[in-house]
Amino acid sequence: MSERTVVVTGAAGFIGRWVVAELLDRGVTVRGLDDFSNGSRENVAAFEDDDRFSLAEGDVCDPEAVAAVFDDDVDACIHLAAEIDVQESLDAPMDHFEANVVGTQNVLEACRKRGTRLGLVGTCMVYDMLDAGEGIDEDHPVKPASPYAGSKLAGENMAESYYHGYDLPVTILRPFNTYGPYQKTGMAGGVVSIFVDRDLNDETLKIFGDGTQTRDLLYATDCARFIVDGTFSDDAVGEVVNAGTGEDISINDLADLVATDGTDVEHVEHHHPQSEVQRLRCDPSKAEELLGWTPEVSLEEGVDRLRAWMRERQR
Numbered sequence: 001m002s003e004r005t006v007v008v009t010g011a012a013g014f015i016g017r018w019v020v021a022e023l024l025d026r027g028v029t030v031r032g033l034d035d036f037s038n039g040s041r042e043n044v045a046a047f048e049d050d051d052r053f054s055l056a057e058g059d060v061c062d063p064e065a066v067a068a069v070f071d072d073d074v075d076a077c078i079h080l081a082a083e084i085d086v087q088e089s090l091d092a093p094m095d096h097f098e099a100n101v102v103g104t105q106n107v108l109e110a111c112r113k114r115g116t117r118l119g120l121v122g123t124c125m126v127y128d129m130l131d132a133g134e135g136i137d138e139d140h141p142v143k144p145a146s147p148y149a150g151s152k153l154a155g156e157n158m159a160e161s162y163y164h165g166y167d168l169p170v171t172i173l174r175p176f177n178t179y180g181p182y183q184k185t186g187m188a189g190g191v192v193s194i195f196v197d198r199d200l201n202d203e204t205l206k207i208f209g210d211g212t213q214t215r216d217l218l219y220a221t222d223c224a225r226f227i228v229d230g231t232f233s234d235d236a237v238g239e240v241v242n243a244g245t246g247e248d249i250s251i252n253d254l255a256d257l258v259a260t261d262g263t264d265v266e267h268v269e270h271h272h273p274q275s276e277v278q279r280l281r282c283d284p285s286k287a288e289e290l291l292g293w294t295p296e297v298s299l300e301e302g303v304d305r306l307r308a309w310m311r312e313r314q315r
């Protein structure tokens with residue numbers, strides 16, 4: 001894969017920085033684009049000295065900022081830039097519409113102008129809950145229950161229309177809930193990162209609702225490998241592909257796994273029960289069949305790695 005050049009939107013975000021790491025590791029030149037609304041230069045500081053990495057500040061809602069990172073040297077684009085917070089999407093739906101729908105449309109137009117291959121990163125949050133069967137496959141019904149999910153699905157629909165309408169090589173990649181180092185630990189963070197951070201600080205782990213809701217938790221490096229493999233696979237063009245571990249864990253059990261001696265766990269009122277997806281477990285068999293991708297990091301191992309990383313940072 002060396003000698004290739006890839007545009008990564010949202011490169012300074014949590015998953016973005018892992019995707020950048022994976023690409024650089026494979027010898028790919030990376031042009032990042034980020035408006036730093038939720039990412040930071042610190043997230044990608046490790047790559048600063050790498051000549052193959054550059055990062056432009058820009059908003060995907062601005063077509064010129066998007067066009068500026070594309071030229072004929074670009075072999076593919078991985079589109080991650082998005083507003084990601086479910087509660088914020090309920091509070092300010094226009095912001096999510098702008099970033100996730102208009103922003104995606106601008107990326108699609110930049111790709112269409114040059115026939116650039118696109119790996120569009122969607123999300124498992126578009127699916128209806130699993131109430132029967134072993135896992136959520138790509139044919140599982142969708143049910144966008146928040147403007148976050150709705151805007152992500154709308155972006156996917158536009159991307160699918162560019163595949164059918166213009167033969168643009170697009171792959172829609174839907175990772176399940178992802179966790180690991182560099183994820184935020186505040187409200188807009190992920191549940192694993194929030195719990196581990198609170199445990200390390202001897203703070204109570206707060207569970208929204210009754211804690212029976214489940215998640216299929218994917219470690220950041222597994223997610224990044226999936227996104228890069230999916231983007232470059234000819235077999236996956238025009239496809240939707242899920243990635244997860246194939247196991248789900250309730251938030252109650254996750255709290256038990258993370259909490260060390262002396263850490264309390266309490267249930268608090270859910271901010272948005274109507275937008276919660278009660279059960280999320282991935283069926284990752286299509287990713288294995290098409291890409292040969294399987295997850296490598298177990299939840300226990302991932303939590304240990306995250307804890308070690310956070311401890312190191314606290315020093």
Ligand SMILES: NC(=O)c1ccc[n+]([C@@H]2O[C@H](COP(=O)([O-])OP(=O)(O)OC[C@H]3O[C@@H](n4cnc5c(N)ncnc54)[C@H](O)[C@@H]3O)[C@@H](O)[C@H]2O)c1
Nearest residue numbers: 010012013014015035036037038039059060081082177178
């Ligand atoms: N974290 C997860 O569990 C998860 C799971 C599945 C899919 N995803 C998807 O992966 C992508 C990345 O998520 P993340 O968790 O790394 O979030 P993140 O917020 O850490 O990363 C998103 C990045 O995009 C940037 N950004 C936001 N709006 C922008 C705009 N208008 N223009 C340019 N840059 C902008 C942010 O500054 C940030 O650096 C999103 O598309 C999200 O929907 C995330």
